[in-house]
Amino acid sequence: MDRVYCGHSLRHGGRPGSDCAVHAPADEWKVIPFSAPLRAAAVGACVLLLSGQGAFAAPEVRREGVFSIGIPTADMSQAGLGDTTLPPPAAEVDVRPVWVLGAEGRWKEASDKLRALSRTYQGWQPPADLLAYIANGQREQDVREALAAEDWTKVLALLPPSLSGECEPPSELWARADALQGLADKAGMNEFYVRVLTTCRDPSLLAALANRAADTLDSEGIFRIVRVPSLAGSSDPEVARGYGVLLKADAWNRFQAAQAVGDIQAAGALAETSADARLILQAGWMFLEPDPARAARFFRRAADHHGGSDAWRGLAMAALAIGDHAAARSAIAQAEDAAEYDTLLARVDLDEARQVRQQGDWSRASELADRAAKLDPALTRDAQMASGGALLDASAKAYELGDLETAGRLARRASDYPPVQRAAEMRIGWIDLQAGEAERAAATFSRLYLAAPDEESAEGFALAAQNAGKLDSAAAIARAVGGPLASKVQAQYASAAFYQGDYLTAKALAPDTYAALEGVDHTLYRQSFSLRQQDGTRGENRMTGYASTTSAEIMRGASRYEAGLTLYRIDTGEAGGIGRDSFAAPMLGWSREGKTSLAVRIGLTPVGGGADPVMTGEAAATRRFGKHVGEARVFVRPRTDSLLAFAGDTGPNAELSGRVVETGARVLGRLDIGGGRALQADLAAAHLDGQETDNNSMVSAGLSASQSISRKGFDYLVTGPFYQYQSYDRNTNFFSAGHGGYFSPQKFHRAGWSLNARTEPLKDWIVKLDGAVAFESVREEAAPQFPLLPDPGALIGGGKSSGAAASLDLAMARRIGPEVIVSANLAVTASKAFEDLRAGIGFVWVPGGRAALVPSDLATDPFSPGSWIRP
Structure with a gap:
C-alpha cells in the first residue's frame, strides 16, 4: 500500500506544511497538495496556539514511518536559544498570516512576511518553531523543485547529511535514492542501499527499498545487499518477499555473468536450483543449440513456473532440435496462443x-512437406524440395527394383515441384533410356542441356543419342552450344567404338580411358607360316602348298597401314617334280575404323611364277545402321583352287596358261530383328579371266538366320540355318588347254547349319571358331576339251552329285609376354567333291608391349583371298 510522508517531518520539527510526500515502492517520489479542510485545520491550530487554548505534543525527531503532526510549544522553541531578551508579546505581533502562508505552501511569501514583521517590530524575535517551520518548508520545496527539474546534484546538496546508524525520514530517503539513481552513481547507490537496509526497521519501507534495489543496483550492489544479516534473517513476510526479489536479482546477475564469459555450465548450475522463470527460460535458450535435450528440461520447468508462451515455444524448438516431433507438437498445443504458432508447426x-x-x-x-508449405508459405521452396525429393527417392527405389513404370510415374509427379523439376526430368530421361526409349530420352536430355548445359544432361544426351543412333546430331549441338557435351559425345564415340570392336578409334578418342587398350596402337611385326593340303588328281587339282608371310603394321589414329610379302611354294604331286x-x-594394305569402316589392299600375283604377274586388290566398306549392318566389296583376286588357277602352268608345248x-x-546385309535374332543375305557377281583361259562369269547368293546365345566369356556365339547358291556360265574345272582349273559348277546348292563363336577380346588369349554341316547338290555341264581352239574337241565331264559336307575353322592367339604374341590356325573341309586341310602358326612382336589381344591378332590364311582384308 502507498505511504504518506508529510513535509514537516524534518530534523528540527515544524508546523504542518501544505504538501505531503507519497511514495509507492515502484514509483517516483511526488507531491500531493493538502485539501482545503486540511489547510483550515492547520490555520486553526495556529489560532489555538496564539490564543493559549492549548498545544499539541512536539514531533519525535528522526522517527521513521508515519506519525502525527504537531506544533512545537514555546518551551521547545526556546530550548536551543539560551538566555535572550524576550520578544514583544505575541499579541503585539500577529504571526498567524505567516503560519497560514506556510500551510498553503507559499513559503517565499511566508518568509517575506516574517521579515516584514521583523522590520516592523524592531528587536522582536520570531518564534524559533516558526523559523524552523519556514526554513524546513522552504528547503523541502527546493528539493521538490530540484527533483522535478532532475537537478540531481542540487537535490543532494539540499538534503541534510545522513547520520550514521539512523534511518532518514522517508521523504529524504526517497529523494536521495532518486538523485543517486539519476546521477548513475553506482558506488553511491550501493553504499546508500546497504546503509538504509541495515539501519531502517520499518517492514514496509524495507520491502519497498528491496524491490527498488533489485531494479536499480548493479550486480555488485545486489551481491552486497543480499548478505545484509537483517534482511537475510528477517521473519517479516513483507521483508522476506523483498529479500526474495533481491535473491532472484542476485542469481540473475551471476547467471548473466557466467553466460557472458561463456561458462554455460556454471550458468546452468544456477538455473538448476533457481525458481525464477526468467532465469530458467534464459537457460533454456542458452542450451538450445549446444544441448537441446537439457534445454528442453529448462523450458519445461519454465513452463511449470508460469514462463508463458516463450516457455512453450522454447520447449517446442528444443523438441524439434532433438527430433521429438510429437513433443514439439504437444508443446505448441499447450501454448495459450497456439494458433499463432503455425510457423513453428510448419x-x-x-x-x-x-x-x-x-x-x-x-x-x-x-504429405508432411506439403502441409508445411500450407502452414508457412515462407517454407514453400524447402517444403517442395523435401516433397519432390521424397518422390524422387521413391522413384529411385522403383528404378532399382526394375519397376520402370512406377519409377517414371513418381518422377513425373516430382517434376511438378519447381526445386526438383530439373532433377525429376533428368530421372525421366534415364528411365526412358533404360526402358529402351532412346529417342525420347535423347529429346529430354537435349532440352535439359539447351536450358542449362551441365555434366549430367550432357552425359545423358550423349548416351541416349548414341543408343538412338543420333550421336552426330548431338555432336552438332555440342559444336553450336559448347559446354561439356563435346567431351561427352567424344566419350560416347569412344565407348561405341570400344564395344563395337573399333579399338584403334576408342584409343584415339579416349587415350586414357580403357586400360586394356594400352599398346593397341603400337607398331607390330608379324611372321607366319602356313600349310595347305588339298586332295585331288596328281598334277591337276591336288596341291600341297607352303607359305611364309612377313609383314609390318603401323597404326595411326583409327587407321592401320600394312605392308608384307608372302612366299609360296606349291606342289601338285606330279611325278618328277x-x-x-x-x-x-607382295602387298600393301590400309584400313580405317569408324561408323563406316573402310579397307583397301593391293598386290601382285604371282611374282616369279609360271605366268605373268597381275595386280590384285580389294576394297571393302562396312556401314552400321544402328543395330543393322551393310557391307559392299569390289575385288580383283586370284583363284587358289589349283596351281594352274593360282600361278599358271606351262603346257606340253611350253605355252603358259592359267593364273x-x-x-x-x-x-551383304544383316538385319537385327530383336531378341538376339538376325537375318543375313548376300549377293555377288564376278567375271573370271586368265592367261590363255576361257572367260567365265559367276553369280552367287546366300541367306541365313541366326540366334545369338549369351554366354560369359564370349564376344559372340551364334547359330542357325543357312543356304548358299552359286552358278557359273561354263564349266572350266579341267586342266587341258583353255581351262582354268577351278571349281565352276552350273548349279550349286548348299543348305546346312552353322555355329560361329569368338571369345571376348582384350584378354591374354582369344579363340575363334566357325563350324558348319550341310548338304550339297552339284550339277556340272559337259565342257569342250579345248574351248579356245577352233576344234574344241570332245565334250568332257558333266553330271550331278550330292552329299554331305562339313567344315571347321579354328584360330587362336596367345599373349606370352608384353611384346610377344603367338597365333595358330587350323581349317578342315570335307565334302563329296574334295577334302582340304590348312594349318598355320604365327609370331608377332610388338615393341613397347601390348596389354591385351584384339581380333586382328588372329592371322589370315594366305590361301584364302576372301579373308585377306577385314573392313
Whole structure:
C-alpha cells in the first residue's frame, strides 16, 4: 500500500506544511497538495496556539514511518536559544498570516512576511518553531523543485547529511535514492542501499527499498545487499518477499555473468536450483543449440513456473532440435496462443518430413512437406524440395527394383515441384533410356542441356543419342552450344567404338580411358607360316602348298597401314617334280575404323611364277545402321583352287596358261530383328579371266538366320540355318588347254547349319571358331576339251552329285609376354567333291608391349583371298 510522508517531518520539527510526500515502492517520489479542510485545520491550530487554548505534543525527531503532526510549544522553541531578551508579546505581533502562508505552501511569501514583521517590530524575535517551520518548508520545496527539474546534484546538496546508524525520514530517503539513481552513481547507490537496509526497521519501507534495489543496483550492489544479516534473517513476510526479489536479482546477475564469459555450465548450475522463470527460460535458450535435450528440461520447468508462451515455444524448438516431433507438437498445443504458432508447426512438419524421408517413408514425407508449405508459405521452396525429393527417392527405389513404370510415374509427379523439376526430368530421361526409349530420352536430355548445359544432361544426351543412333546430331549441338557435351559425345564415340570392336578409334578418342587398350596402337611385326593340303588328281587339282608371310603394321589414329610379302611354294604331286612352283606375292594394305569402316589392299600375283604377274586388290566398306549392318566389296583376286588357277602352268608345248583372276563385287546385309535374332543375305557377281583361259562369269547368293546365345566369356556365339547358291556360265574345272582349273559348277546348292563363336577380346588369349554341316547338290555341264581352239574337241565331264559336307575353322592367339604374341590356325573341309586341310602358326612382336589381344591378332590364311582384308 502507498505511504504518506508529510513535509514537516524534518530534523528540527515544524508546523504542518501544505504538501505531503507519497511514495509507492515502484514509483517516483511526488507531491500531493493538502485539501482545503486540511489547510483550515492547520490555520486553526495556529489560532489555538496564539490564543493559549492549548498545544499539541512536539514531533519525535528522526522517527521513521508515519506519525502525527504537531506544533512545537514555546518551551521547545526556546530550548536551543539560551538566555535572550524576550520578544514583544505575541499579541503585539500577529504571526498567524505567516503560519497560514506556510500551510498553503507559499513559503517565499511566508518568509517575506516574517521579515516584514521583523522590520516592523524592531528587536522582536520570531518564534524559533516558526523559523524552523519556514526554513524546513522552504528547503523541502527546493528539493521538490530540484527533483522535478532532475537537478540531481542540487537535490543532494539540499538534503541534510545522513547520520550514521539512523534511518532518514522517508521523504529524504526517497529523494536521495532518486538523485543517486539519476546521477548513475553506482558506488553511491550501493553504499546508500546497504546503509538504509541495515539501519531502517520499518517492514514496509524495507520491502519497498528491496524491490527498488533489485531494479536499480548493479550486480555488485545486489551481491552486497543480499548478505545484509537483517534482511537475510528477517521473519517479516513483507521483508522476506523483498529479500526474495533481491535473491532472484542476485542469481540473475551471476547467471548473466557466467553466460557472458561463456561458462554455460556454471550458468546452468544456477538455473538448476533457481525458481525464477526468467532465469530458467534464459537457460533454456542458452542450451538450445549446444544441448537441446537439457534445454528442453529448462523450458519445461519454465513452463511449470508460469514462463508463458516463450516457455512453450522454447520447449517446442528444443523438441524439434532433438527430433521429438510429437513433443514439439504437444508443446505448441499447450501454448495459450497456439494458433499463432503455425510457423513453428510448419518447421516441425518439414523436419519430420526430412526424417521420414531418410527412413524411406516417402509418401508420409511428401504429405508432411506439403502441409508445411500450407502452414508457412515462407517454407514453400524447402517444403517442395523435401516433397519432390521424397518422390524422387521413391522413384529411385522403383528404378532399382526394375519397376520402370512406377519409377517414371513418381518422377513425373516430382517434376511438378519447381526445386526438383530439373532433377525429376533428368530421372525421366534415364528411365526412358533404360526402358529402351532412346529417342525420347535423347529429346529430354537435349532440352535439359539447351536450358542449362551441365555434366549430367550432357552425359545423358550423349548416351541416349548414341543408343538412338543420333550421336552426330548431338555432336552438332555440342559444336553450336559448347559446354561439356563435346567431351561427352567424344566419350560416347569412344565407348561405341570400344564395344563395337573399333579399338584403334576408342584409343584415339579416349587415350586414357580403357586400360586394356594400352599398346593397341603400337607398331607390330608379324611372321607366319602356313600349310595347305588339298586332295585331288596328281598334277591337276591336288596341291600341297607352303607359305611364309612377313609383314609390318603401323597404326595411326583409327587407321592401320600394312605392308608384307608372302612366299609360296606349291606342289601338285606330279611325278618328277614337274608340278612344283615357287613365287612371291607382295602387298600393301590400309584400313580405317569408324561408323563406316573402310579397307583397301593391293598386290601382285604371282611374282616369279609360271605366268605373268597381275595386280590384285580389294576394297571393302562396312556401314552400321544402328543395330543393322551393310557391307559392299569390289575385288580383283586370284583363284587358289589349283596351281594352274593360282600361278599358271606351262603346257606340253611350253605355252603358259592359267593364273585366273576373279573380278567382281559382293554386297551383304544383316538385319537385327530383336531378341538376339538376325537375318543375313548376300549377293555377288564376278567375271573370271586368265592367261590363255576361257572367260567365265559367276553369280552367287546366300541367306541365313541366326540366334545369338549369351554366354560369359564370349564376344559372340551364334547359330542357325543357312543356304548358299552359286552358278557359273561354263564349266572350266579341267586342266587341258583353255581351262582354268577351278571349281565352276552350273548349279550349286548348299543348305546346312552353322555355329560361329569368338571369345571376348582384350584378354591374354582369344579363340575363334566357325563350324558348319550341310548338304550339297552339284550339277556340272559337259565342257569342250579345248574351248579356245577352233576344234574344241570332245565334250568332257558333266553330271550331278550330292552329299554331305562339313567344315571347321579354328584360330587362336596367345599373349606370352608384353611384346610377344603367338597365333595358330587350323581349317578342315570335307565334302563329296574334295577334302582340304590348312594349318598355320604365327609370331608377332610388338615393341613397347601390348596389354591385351584384339581380333586382328588372329592371322589370315594366305590361301584364302576372301579373308585377306577385314573392313
